[in-house]
Amino acid sequence: MDSPIDIDNRTATATLHYTGTLTSTPAVLTDPPSRNATATATKFAHSLRSLNSAEYPCRVPREVDHHLLFAIGLGLNPCSTCANGYRAVADINNVTFVMPSVSLLNAHFFNIAGVFTDDFPGNPPAPYDYTATRVVNMGTTMGTRLYRVRYNASVQVVLQGTGMIFPENHPIHLHGFNFFAVGKGLGNFDSEKDTRSFNLDDPVERNTIVVPSGGWVAIRFIADNPGVWFLHCHLEVHTSWGLKMAFIVENGKGPNQSLLPPPNDLPKC
Structure with missing residues (x-):
């Protein structure tokens, strides 16, 4: 199935130059590395390590309670008012997240019904050649679904990039x-x-990671911070x-x- 959306995939490079600063100097353009230097970029990324010292130990979980695979990409949903009959959406495991009108944290703490469900799929609902x-498996479902x-x-979350519509690196x-x-x-x-x-000995510790275009990255963490926490591009x-x-x-x-209650003077959204 061909994508009904045309993508302009041209790439441009620019230099941002601030005028009027004390150290302002004319911009000098250099030849950037090739945009398809995948091997070089991959080798550099794989060379990164944590300190893993007595002062900064690397406490990587060896045993895993939750093995999750999140297929990340773009999708298309039918749209009767759109020019091509489709609306571009983004999704994880074919779920396009819908922001609620009520705070998720408040809904969780006060057990407010009808705000979200806790049935986010831990794996793609229909495995395919990601x-x-x-382009395949482009349709998504809309929902406020949490895990x-x-x-x-x-x-452990394996973040799997997909080839749907427009593959790219997702931070x-x-x-x-x-x-x-x-x-x-x-x-x-x-x-x-x-x-x-x-690498379970000295992997890098981060809070943001790039899912490579046409590839995957695996992360591990200990859920020792109660509450509701977003994972997003x-x-x-x-x-x-x-x-x-x-x-959750x-x-x-x-x-x-345990999660603390909200303060009495918490501003309302």
């Missing part, structure tokens, strides 16, 4: 936690083969199109492991 050039984990659970940011980037590769993630090369247009989801992290056993 990085194929032929629930217990306090202190270990979570994915997780609120509320740092995570360890334990693996990265091109093509479709293979749970049998690719996990053998995971940092390309604003994709976030506004629905490329986001949220984790349940309370632990004590007051230091």
